[in-house]
Amino acid sequence: MEGHDPGGSVALAWPAPQPLPPALPVPSQPAVWHGIGTVALVVAVALAFADASIVVLALPDIYTELDxxxxxxxxxxxxxxxxxxxxxxxLAPLAxxxxxxxxxxxxxxxxxxxSVGAGLAGSASALLLARCVQGAGAAMLLGASLPVLSALRGSRAAGMRLxxxxxxxxxxxxxxxxxxxxxxxxxRAIFLVQAPVAALALVVAFRPPRVEPAVTTASSRVTGRVVAADLALACVGAASVGALFLGVLLIVEV
Incomplete structure (x- = not known):
């Protein structure tokens, strides 16, 4: 666009710059990953609890095959x-x-x-070693998953319920x-099926928001005791069911 100044020279008039559209907000953690992370972690927690008694009905086959x-x-x-x-x-203080x-x-x-090691075990000793390592992993998972679930759900109460x-x-x-x-x-399928489930949960385990170490308060101590009590109750229940089933198995063998 052209214009004339008073001295007779020609000046170019450029159009005024238009403002840029506002930038779209980029979420640091998409909501879909919160959902996927929550589901994967809940399934992993359920699997860790299930493992306390998941082999009960498989004991006769293990007893026979591993001699x-x-x-x-x-x-x-x-x-x-x-x-x-x-x-x-x-692990409670470490958590x-x-x-x-x-x-x-x-x-x-x-x-x-x-889980892979247990599924491929060729002897009772190898199976027991794999179960001990599996238990150590489950202890870490169960002890530390509560604050992660609480962060995903937005409150400690919601995480605890889940x-x-x-x-x-x-x-x-x-x-x-x-x-x-x-x-x-x-x-063996009992253990081999668990491996990909845990691996999938591992892939999304680092997607949830970063959870800082919890400050020790009366509330957190009470929650820790509740978690420990629930784990102890689950272990006692699994041991009781296993003992009952083993008693029946022993009677049959005699």
Whole structure:
């Protein structure tokens, strides 16, 4: 566009610059990842609880294939429950100092690797070792998953409800799921199926918001005691079911 100044020279008039449209907000954590992370973590927690009793109906097959004793096969349940119970108590102080997300990731990695080891075990000793490692991973997962779930759901109460619901569901479904896999496939499938589930949860474990180490308060101490009590109750329940089933197995063998 042209214009004339008073001296007779020609001046160019450029159009005024238009303002840029406002930038769209870029969410740091898309809502879809919150949903995926929540579901994956809930399934992993349920699986860790289920593992306390998931092998109950597979004990006769393990007993026969690995050529072990009644006492030896009983440790398939006891070893896992014992390591989870003791490990959760020992890891409680650590969970208040280390980022919970890191503990969840490490626990899932151990759980997945040990599940593969248990599924490929060629002896009772190898199976028991894998179950101990699996229990250590489950202890890390169960102890540190509560603050992560609380961050995902927006409150400690909501995270606690989700964690408890996953634990109850896992404890209830565990024996039936193990029996179904044993009947349709093999007792080794119980462990081999768990590995990809834990691996998938591991992939999304680091997507949730960064959770800082919890400050020790009366509320957090009470929550820690509730978690420890729930884990202890689950371990005792699994041990009781296993002992009852082993008693029946022993009577049949005699």
């Amino acid at each position: 072990t004793t009644i006492v030896g096969v009983s440790w398939v349940i006891t070893a896992y429950a014992l390591v989870v119970g003791v490990g959760a108590l020992l 208040r100092k280390v980022h919970p997300t890191l503990l969840v990731g490490l626990g899932l990695a151990l759980f997945a690797a040990a 964690w408890a619901a996953a634990g109850i569901a896992g404890a209830v479904v565990g024996p039936a799921l193990g029996g179904l896999l044993t009947q349709l496939l093999d007792w």
